[in-house]
Amino acid sequence: MYLGYVYCICIQMTDTVMRAATYVGKGGVGKTTSTAHIGVAAVQDHGLDVLLIDLAGTQNDLAASFGLLEDVDDPDAPISAIFGENWEFIRENIPDVVDRMTFSTDEGVDLIPSDVGLSGADNTLASVPLERRYRILDEFISNEIAPRYDLVLMDLPGNENNIVLNGLFATENTIVPLKPGEFERNQLQNLERDLEAITEDTNGDVSPRVSMLIPTMVDLRTNQAEEFVQELQADYPDRACESIPVSQNVSDLQGEGRTLFAAADDELYSTGERAREAYRQATEKLLQKLRQ
């Protein structure tokens, strides 16, 4: 029985754009939900220009969270193009290609949806020389996104592949999803080792590390969930965020293409209100970390 989940946020701050990526090794634990809510909170509470990039498979859950599923079904300019050998040629000859990739939402964030070409792109990345293979997304963010936005949030796929490594290289700070149990602790330790290996293998040029933790879908009515959150905060006092309570409002609103922030107060149960406030606080903590 799941009592709570923790979401992974990868954070990097550059001179011109703050970067974060959600990364969790399993599905159905609210990774996309967190990406969407943190993005909206950053816009509405902090006045930032925020871009969300969905690299997490082809279901386009992030677009669905904002009611854009039909709009992004056949993207005019797919994000998968940036990973191909023709990207520079495309960029030179289609000056507005990044604008064409980007969709506006009703909640203030912009969104680049995923596309089915990402699976093929992951395949072709295998032949890119190692010294460049995992830096393509970083270059894209620096060259194309940094001049336009204050914050970029990436939703990464749950399985480690070349696209994920691009995301980790581009953001460097990684937060591991945890749910109650020794398995999850082991998962965290394994990921920490993997990230350390990347640092060693790149001679410190890239230093992904475990960063912020966001426990989600937490049911504090149970002692086990309460203990789980307390343990997390005790073990990771500088990295554990406010826990996000489980709330039916989240899935109901997702079905309508809205986040908690788009709902009026009288539409929300108490759990929905607490979840919304928790995402606000998580975003506040995230941005403080990014601005350090």
Next chain:
Amino acid sequence: MNDQEDAEELLKQSKNQRRHTTDAPAKKDRDGSESVELADAVAEVLGEIDQGDTPSNLTLRDGDLAALFAGLERSGDLDRIVQEAHDALDRDGAPDSLTRATALRLLVRVGLAEIDPSVIDAAIEGKQRYLTDQASNF
């Protein structure tokens, strides 16, 4: 088509990539050149064989073929097969021998030539390059 039209077409193709239909592009060396050509590979391996770094024998385990060739020997048909393979390759003179090994050497070449004659041509070119390199070391 002009460059912009080419770029639009490439952009459109990007989203049609699928993992099960996408072949990784030919591996490129650090300077971006394509993989070594077959003739160069043959020349290189001939050198390795001479140095003892690569074995010169080909082996395969196939019960059916083993039975066939044993049968050809016992039935007396192997000589004819060797001769016909020799002729199919337009070789001068007589076959080196009328043994099973000679038959296999010739028949593999016949088969490759039927599938892709350029493979044989590349092999010949590779051998020529290797021999030329050896001669230049005189």
